[in-house]
Amino acid sequence: MAFPFASAAMDTVTESKMAIAMALQGCIGVLHANCPPQEQVKLVQRVKGYENGFISNPAVMSPTCTVADLDDLKAERNISGVPITEDGSIGSKLVGLCTKRDLDLVDERHEPLSEHMTPVDDLILGREGCSLEEAQEIIKVSKKGYLPIVDAEGNLCALTTRTDLLKTRDFPHSTKDPLTGKLRVAAAVGAGPDDRDRIAMLVEAGVDVLVIDERNGDTTEQIDQVRHIKAKYPKVDVIGGNVVTRSQALALLDAGVDAVRVGMGAGSVSTTQQVRAVGRAQISAVYHVSKLARAYGVPVIADGGIMNTGCGIKALGMGASVLMMGSLLAGTEEAPGEYFYQQGMRLKHYHALTSVESQQNARARDAAMAAAKGTSGVSGVVVDRGSLHRFVPYMAQSVRHGFQDMGVKSLADLHAEVYEGTIRFEVRSPSAQKEGGVHDLHSYSRKLYA
Template sequence: MADSLSNCGTSYVPEDGTDGLTYNDVRILPGFIDFIADEVDLTSVLTDPEDHAEDAADKFEEGGFIMDPMVLSPSHTVGDVMEPKMRHGFSGIPMTETGIMRSKLVGIVTSSDINFLAEKDHNTLLSEVMKPRIELVVALAGVTLKEANEILQCSKKGKLPIINDLDELVAIIARTDLKRNRDYLLASKDSHEQLLWGAAVGTPADGKYLLDLLTQAGVNVIILDLSQGNSVYQIAIVHYIKQKYPNLQVTGGNVVTAAQGKNLIDAGVDELCVGMSCGSICITQEVMACGWPQGTAVYKVAEYAQRFGTVGHMVKALELGASTVMMGSLLAATTEAPCEYFSDGVQLKKYRGMGSLDAMEKSSSSRKRYFSEGDKVKIAQGASCSIQDKGYTQKFMPYHIVGIHLSVLWSMMYSGELKFEKQTVSAQTEGGVHGLHFYEKRLLLRTVVEAEVVDGAHPSVPLQAQPPSVTEWSTDLHYGFPSSFPGREEGRS
């Protein structure tokens, strides 16, 4: 992708430094509608899909196959299984003669084989506890995903090894992956139905070693995690990545101006991360007097970058030109996030800004992100706080998804059809709940249609056509009182 950017030329840069507006300062003017909300495509572009087009020669035609599972040999010990089991939760590891893929399959070890072994038995060879090859249910390479799923369901096993004509292991299928693919249809996956994932690296000093480890693990995208992306440090590591791993996708940033974005595009990044001190716990603009309101920053950077194909307020960010949205506190408050505790009976989550003193004291990566690892006096550019647990992501993410479905007009952005209007404080007040003594605001009503699922397969009939066995509930119920009401309570759940 870097080649395509350089061929386009990046000499022209839109003027920066005009009046800055953030999301609450603008509203989108309504237009003509000729579609329904369900027709809106929310597929977002993180990096150029053409850069992922070159696949390995031996990929299966259909997804769902694990091509690089953990493999051990009979000469390994029970202790060799315990460590990855505790760390990753693996419940079944195939055994080959040499302990690598494309070696003859000799057995498999599962949790049931080792669960009741004492610590003194950790030196026991796996050949003594594994299920031998003769007891395994396998499938031949070339089997379709549908056929493999049927074999796995009928066998009631957790893993299905895929072998070639020489009885060599070439892939496996896991029941847990089948359940995940069924339950999370919108997850981002590669051609093997494996989750796409990214990782952050810092400055070149420690980033190169970490980068090598991540690429060995199969990382799909690297995020360069620096508070100020337009720096010699980030440009240096971009050059290093593109020289050593030319096909690896790189996200550069953070930037807030087109001029900053130009330098990183010239260096070879595939995506730009926009924003400086716009998060709920960031105080860089307050402390450093440096930054730009997020609405204008997204528009200006996207206006420039979209010419080269580098492409709470999610709707406005997308409509201002963003192609992907990052979330911080929205996900930090979910049940799945770590670091929970209780205070006065309320379940809370610890949420620290990367620029907070708490984060700098705990991790060197935070200090490096703000170029302050050598400073004797640390200046906070973020805050630490506690946020109330919002529940599982499946509870509130549908609310955001449906809201974007109803609002997205991204295709109209650069055609000139989409119009924004600056809002006064009074207009912002008018656009929300106002002038009421008491109000009830229900943000989400979810309808679940209960349908019979046979053997874990998807219903063959669309949900809308299923029998009306329906359960409804609402979430995020808020009550409010006008500002003049004594002892008012706003946003109480």
């Protein structure tokens, strides 16, 4: 990850559109689990299929398929063209390519693709084993939109496109697998054994990180789940939590988690500390858990309480390696849900997964059980923040300036200087806090980014 930001696993924050945008911006999105496993798998597949470099399992059709069949496939997969092979499968002999340009002027949609496809002899092909850079150079020189990759016998092995080349240029910091070029994505799962089928399906779909999404991470169920995942899927990273004390984090660290989420009742829509009288000030929790996790070489994620860039910089300074954000991202265009207007303001709905609204959602898993447990969250609205592609660069630049003002070059340097005592925190009085904000003005406008 180029930037230490993650979107929260909430149904009003992260679905495939948000996860794709976060990955393109060099961050990562955590897909919520407030849906059936099959639907969550589809969200993972949309992210993994968005930017591929080499598409190892492209949509393929046979010459006997009709133009109407291709129209249906385009609508379903959001693609503009497909390779045509002898039997309509990957690994079969390539015979042509059918793109939008081939079919734009075709009126009869029931004609076979063989009558309209560009034959293989007229295509520019890449050879099996070529690198992504070599494939992109071929596309650049040939000015073609598609480059099928074939083996020595002419069988289709993979596909890469000009669109992927443009995405690589426009989003140089994107979070993706260096070998496949696919965007990285995380997904939330539960701690119980009944979630193991969901876990297996997500791993098969290609998920990179599993986040055990529980309010209290210090349970026997979660420890068993961590051990199960690490034993069965050692290549998949596991994030445990949530915790707020060293003793809570210790069992997770000993179980082998790859990261720990910190936060209990610190989120803007959480009422945990009011309803259950359990929680901790987020900055204290991050500091103490990070100090322990540092000895294990495990990063900490500050989950909740990130009200603005200043809060984020404080959390990073206290030892966090990643900021997980909910309300800050819920108002962006990429968040699920539609905008609505209220008193002249453009807004979006935002609610906690433990709120009544979320538990009554028809897609909610174990809705009856969740309702019986009671609620510890509220539902509200957030102001429109525009596109994530403008908001994340603003966040990243603010963090850079904060680091610059502290005189540190990187997050690792910041953590080292904090633990060495070179950088220290001071408690500010109410007067100092007032002095540090905007003051002594009749009025002012607050526009944080263009």
